[in-house]
Amino acid sequence: MITLNLELGKRSYPIYIGNGIINDSTLIQPHLVSNQVVIVTNDTIAPIYLQQVQDALANYNVHTVILPDGESHKNLATWSQIIDALLTYKATRHCTLIALGGGVIGDMTGFAAACYQRGIAFLQIPTTLLAQVDASVGGKTGINHPLGKNMIGAFYQPRCVIIDTNTLNTLPKREFIAGISEIIKYGLIRDQEFFAWLEASLPEILDKDPKIIARTIELSCQNKADIVAADEQETGQRALLNLGHTFGHAIETNLGYGKWLHGEAVAVGISMAAELSARLGWLTITERDRIIKLITQAELPTKLPSNLTKLSVQQFLKTMAVDKKVLDSGRLRLVLLTSIGKAIVTDQFDFLQLQRMLNDYSYVHV
Amino acid sequence: MITLNLELGKRSYPIYIGNGIINDSTLIQPHLVSNQVVIVTNDTIAPIYLQQVQDALANYNVHTVILPDGESHKNLATWSQIIDALLTYKATRHCTLIALGGGVIGDMTGFAAACYQRGIAFLQIPTTLLAQVDASVGGKTGINHPLGKNMIGAFYQPRCVIIDTNTLNTLPKREFIAGISEIIKYGLIRDQEFFAWLEASLPEILDKDPKIIARTIELSCQNKADIVAADEQETGQRALLNLGHTFGHAIETNLGYGKWLHGEAVAVGISMAAELSARLGWLTITERDRIIKLITQAELPTKLPSNLTKLSVQQFLKTMAVDKKVLDSGRLRLVLLTSIGKAIVTDQFDFLQLQRMLNDYSYVHV
Numbered sequence: 001m002i003t004l005n006l007e008l009g010k011r012s013y014p015i016y017i018g019n020g021i022i023n024d025s026t027l028i029q030p031h032l033v034s035n036q037v038v039i040v041t042n043d044t045i046a047p048i049y050l051q052q053v054q055d056a057l058a059n060y061n062v063h064t065v066i067l068p069d070g071e072s073h074k075n076l077a078t079w080s081q082i083i084d085a086l087l088t089y090k091a092t093r094h095c096t097l098i099a100l101g102g103g104v105i106g107d108m109t110g111f112a113a114a115c116y117q118r119g120i121a122f123l124q125i126p127t128t129l130l131a132q133v134d135a136s137v138g139g140k141t142g143i144n145h146p147l148g149k150n151m152i153g154a155f156y157q158p159r160c161v162i163i164d165t166n167t168l169n170t171l172p173k174r175e176f177i178a179g180i181s182e183i184i185k186y187g188l189i190r191d192q193e194f195f196a197w198l199e200a201s202l203p204e205i206l207d208k209d210p211k212i213i214a215r216t217i218e219l220s221c222q223n224k225a226d227i228v229a230a231d232e233q234e235t236g237q238r239a240l241l242n243l244g245h246t247f248g249h250a251i252e253t254n255l256g257y258g259k260w261l262h263g264e265a266v267a268v269g270i271s272m273a274a275e276l277s278a279r280l281g282w283l284t285i286t287e288r289d290r291i292i293k294l295i296t297q298a299e300l301p302t303k304l305p306s307n308l309t310k311l312s313v314q315q316f317l318k319t320m321a322v323d324k325k326v327l328d329s330g331r332l333r334l335v336l337l338t339s340i341g342k343a344i345v346t347d348q349f350d351f352l353q354l355q356r357m358l359n360d361y362s363y364v365h366v
Numbered sequence: 367m368i369t370l371n372l373e374l375g376k377r378s379y380p381i382y383i384g385n386g387i388i389n390d391s392t393l394i395q396p397h398l399v400s401n402q403v404v405i406v407t408n409d410t411i412a413p414i415y416l417q418q419v420q421d422a423l424a425n426y427n428v429h430t431v432i433l434p435d436g437e438s439h440k441n442l443a444t445w446s447q448i449i450d451a452l453l454t455y456k457a458t459r460h461c462t463l464i465a466l467g468g469g470v471i472g473d474m475t476g477f478a479a480a481c482y483q484r485g486i487a488f489l490q491i492p493t494t495l496l497a498q499v500d501a502s503v504g505g506k507t508g509i510n511h512p513l514g515k516n517m518i519g520a521f522y523q524p525r526c527v528i529i530d531t532n533t534l535n536t537l538p539k540r541e542f543i544a545g546i547s548e549i550i551k552y553g554l555i556r557d558q559e560f561f562a563w564l565e566a567s568l569p570e571i572l573d574k575d576p577k578i579i580a581r582t583i584e585l586s587c588q589n590k591a592d593i594v595a596a597d598e599q600e601t602g603q604r605a606l607l608n609l610g611h612t613f614g615h616a617i618e619t620n621l622g623y624g625k626w627l628h629g630e631a632v633a634v635g636i637s638m639a640a641e642l643s644a645r646l647g648w649l650t651i652t653e654r655d656r657i658i659k660l661i662t663q664a665e666l667p668t669k670l671p672s673n674l675t676k677l678s679v680q681q682f683l684k685t686m687a688v689d690k691k692v693l694d695s696g697r698l699r700l701v702l703l704t705s706i707g708k709a710i711v712t713d714q715f716d717f718l719q720l721q722r723m724l725n726d727y728s729y730v731h732v
Contacts, residue, residue: 076446087513090688115481118508118519119599142484147453153484154520233485322456 002218006137006225008157008232015137015161015221017214022049022125022164025056031159033121034094037062040082040109041100042069045127048170053100053125063089067105071262074104074144076152082112096121096159102128102175103135103262107153110141114156124158127167129179130263133186133220136161138228138238148322149249155233163221165213178263180205180298181244183216185270186223188291189240192341194219199290202297239345243335244269250319254308267300276357277337280349287340304361313358368584372503372591374523374598381503381527381587385576388415388491388530391422397525399487400460403428406448406475407466408435411493414536419466419491429455433471437628440470440510442518448478462487462525468494468541469501469628473519476507480522490524493533495545496629499552499586502527504594504604514688515615521599529587531579544629546571546664547610549582551636552589554657555606558707560585565656568663605711609701610635616685620674633666642723643703646715653706670727679724 001018016027037060041050046066054062065085067078086095099109099122106124113122126136142153168176187195197219198205204212224241231238248269252260274291277283295302304311321332331347332354338344367384382393403426407416412432420428431451433444452461465475465488472490479488492502508519534542553561563585564571570578590607597604613635618626640657643649661668670677687698697713698720704710 076442080442083511083518084513087511087517115508115518115520117517118506118521140484142481145449145453147450151453151483152449152481154481155484 002214004218004221004225006157007229011157013158013160015163015225017163017165017217017221019210019214020164020166021162022167023052023056024162025058027160027162028053028056028098028123031121031123032057032060032096034092034096035059035061036089036092036095037098038065038086038089038091038095039063039098039100040065040067040105040112042067042102042105044069045101045105049100049127049167053098063091067108069101069104071104071144074108076143076145079108079112079143082108083116086112086116091116091120093117093120096123098123098125099136099158100125100127101131102126103131106131106136107141107150108143110139110156110158111143111153114141114154119156121159122156124161126161126163128171129168129176129217130182130261131179132163132165132168132217133179134182134224136163137221137224139232149252161221163217165210165217168208168213175261175263176208177206177299178261178267181263181266181270181295181300183220184291184294184298185241185243185266186220188270188274188337188340189243189335189343190227190341191219191223192339194223195294195340199294202294206298240335240343242345243337243343244271244273246320246334247272249322250316251304251308253319253322254311254315255305260305264301267295267298268302268304271295271302272357272361273334273336275361276334276349276354279353279357280336282336282338284339287337290340291337313355316358317355368580370584370587370591372523373595377523379524379526381529381591383529383531383580383583383587385580386530386532387528388533389418389422390528391424393526393528394419394422394464394489397487397489398423398426398462400458400462401425401427402455402458402461403464404431404452404455404457404461405429405464405466406431406433406471406478408433408468408471410435411467411471415466415491415493415533419464429457433474435467435470437470437510440474442509442511445474445478445509448474449482452478452482457482457486459483459486462489464489464491465502465524466491466493467497468492469497472497472502473507473516474509476505476522476524477509477519480507480520485522487525488522490527492527492529494537495534495542495583496548496627497545498529498531498534498583499545500548500590500607502529503587503590505598515618527587529583531576531583534574534579541627541629542574543572543665544627544633547629547632547636547661547666549586550657550660550664551607551609551632552586554636554640554703554706555609555701555709556593556707557585557589558705560589561660561706565660568660572664606701606709608711609703609709610637610639612686612700613638615688616682617670617674619685619688620677620681621671626671630667633661633664634668634670637661637668638723638727639700639702641727642700642715642720645719645723646702648702648704650705653703656706657703679721682724683721 004015099106124136139157142150145151248265251265278288333347370381465472490502492498505523508516511517614631617631644654699713
């Protein structure tokens with residue numbers, strides 16, 4: 001087992017990465033505030049892993065909340081179910097929530113923990129690759145609104161993150177692959193060595209080689225932890241983590257939440273960011289091609305979904321402008337690449353190039 | 367004008383107290399993050415004060431959200447209206463919210479600011495005595511749930527509090543008087559000099575003598591600010607501020623929100639706490655009588671509302687146990703008095719005395 005530490009002063013916490021640790025009571029129990037525990041999970045994960053987590057809590061007063069699975073349920077109504085359950089169970093301020101599931105469960109449970117009685121403790125047990133390398137680490141919690149993704153939420157850190165790589169064996173292949181987008185992102189924005197290592201290791205990652213998978217998650221979490229420790233509330237470098245996400249959110253918004261996986265939309269978003277960076281002359285063509293190649297080899301999309309290729313550039317830009325990273329400046333602000341391993345957040349780019357890229361995009365890199 | 371400062375490190379903020387300062391642009395404008403401002407108020411306050419606040423923001427891009435007035439609207443559905451409006455107005459992370467109204471508006475606006483895009487800035491302009499001396503200071507924000515008061519919320523501090531004592535002239539007498547409960551509370555829990563001063567000054571307070579009112583608000587806010595600075599998240603002494611509130615919340619829950627004003631329920635709660643403290647031998651009979659006398663002279667209730675006098679002790683205790691201050695210990699924990707100016711939080715008291723007091727209460731101090 002590997003233990004990383006996210007350094008945030010009094011709110012520091014460990015990230016445990018190992019195989020078969022989901023029911024390790026010695027990992028979970030020290031982070032529980034009292035005897036009272038509520039596990040929040042979904043109807044896909046519950047039949048597979050809920051019993052194992054319950055087994056690790058034999059002497060505790062454990063309740064469960066089982067929500068419907070999927071991004072389309074990441075909303076105020078489903079979130080309210082968690083709050084209703086906590087009140088029905090008479091959960092005190094010393095109750096601990098456990099988020100058992102993917103990013104949707106983690107985000108909603110964390111936000112419920114942030115708000116219930118003005119804040120109670122919670123733990124993350126992420127069961128998807130995306131949640132393990134990204135969503136579960138760093139304390140971004142929240143829910144979607146019909147008018148925008150993650151528009152309601154809080155910065156609220158868990159007490160620990162328990163990543164059992166064994167859970168990836170029951171993860172559908174499409175979801176596993178979607179998680180690779182965020183992994184590639186870490187290499188692109190700040191770790192060129194990691195990117196090169198990913199190029200070399202991709203076949204073993206896709207084969208779920210346990211050692212390679214553990215190392216991939218470790219390096220991803222380490223990158224994420226470094227960034228969050230330096231800029232918890234995204235006033236600076238944390239914004240780099242949004243590489244590909246403004247494009248990606250526009251794709252998700254236009255498609256409707258839940259049609260594509262988040263990681264799939266981000267893969268196209270990263271491709272678009274790389275393409276625009278290259279057209280602006282900031283990234284070499286060779287680097288752009290390496291990026292597109294790695295995404296393609298990971299079996300991730302690099303083009304818009306076919307039913308969106310007819311979307312007007314105007315409509316695409318409009319939905320990009322709703323993204324909260326963009327709204328800030330009043331101008332369209334994007335994360336762009338200056339090399340593999342180096343990114344910047346900027347609104348200083350030739351807007352015409354963006355329009356042209358969007359116009360051409362569905363025909364690029366066939 | 368008086369300026370107090372709530373010391374919370376990077377989150378410190380000023381509390382301005384003055385007459386006719388509601389439209390003082392030099393007070394408001396320095397606390398606005400950008401050109402974008404959304405004023406949240408209610409349909410009682412809007413016709414009287416909204417224009418004045420707007421006048422202080424002549425060169426700003428100002429939107430307004432006008433909610434229905436009253437504690438019965440302090441819920442998730444009404445709160446969502448604020449979020450919906452922010453998204454409709456395309457509010458950015460640099461938008462500033464202004465809460466213009468009583469405690470309900472302040473609590474809901476603060477919680478919307480805490481959650482919108484994971485946190486934006488907000489200002490408090492309280493227009494009721496209760497909000498001026500209590501709710502607007504200290505960063506407790508939130509909404510009610512059918513199963514409990516303030517069960518959903520956040521600790522989230524405003525950028526400043528602007529208290530215009532002139533607004534008290536349009537406040538209905540019943541609401542003005544309800545605010546006096548929390549003022550008396552400060553004297554009881556930590557400031558016996560202030561309590562004695564209130565005994566002497568009550569006639570002028572009830573007459574709304576401007577100088578005496580300003581001084582009353584100043585001393586109340588100073589007491590509140592001292593407590594919050596020492597214990598922002600209520601892990602210790604901040605719990606003393608709940609004197610009378612566990613009893614009071616039980617009264618509000620059994621009556622239904624909005625039937626009695628919060629301050630009225632708290633007045634009875636303080637009377638009950640004083641009575642129980644006296645029966646336990648912790649408070650002298652003389653002190654108890656001084657407390658009951660001051661509350662009575664303030665024209666506040668010291669007895670249960672007549673339709674609740676038939677409520678069983680069992681039912682009363684049950685609703686007390688739902689209060690979040692009580693839930694923590696598993697045992698009933700109360701704020702009780704050991705003298706005027708000194709209170710403790712404890713679950714170490716003779717439970718039989720509590721039952722007897724509740725049983726007798728409606729016949730006491732007629």
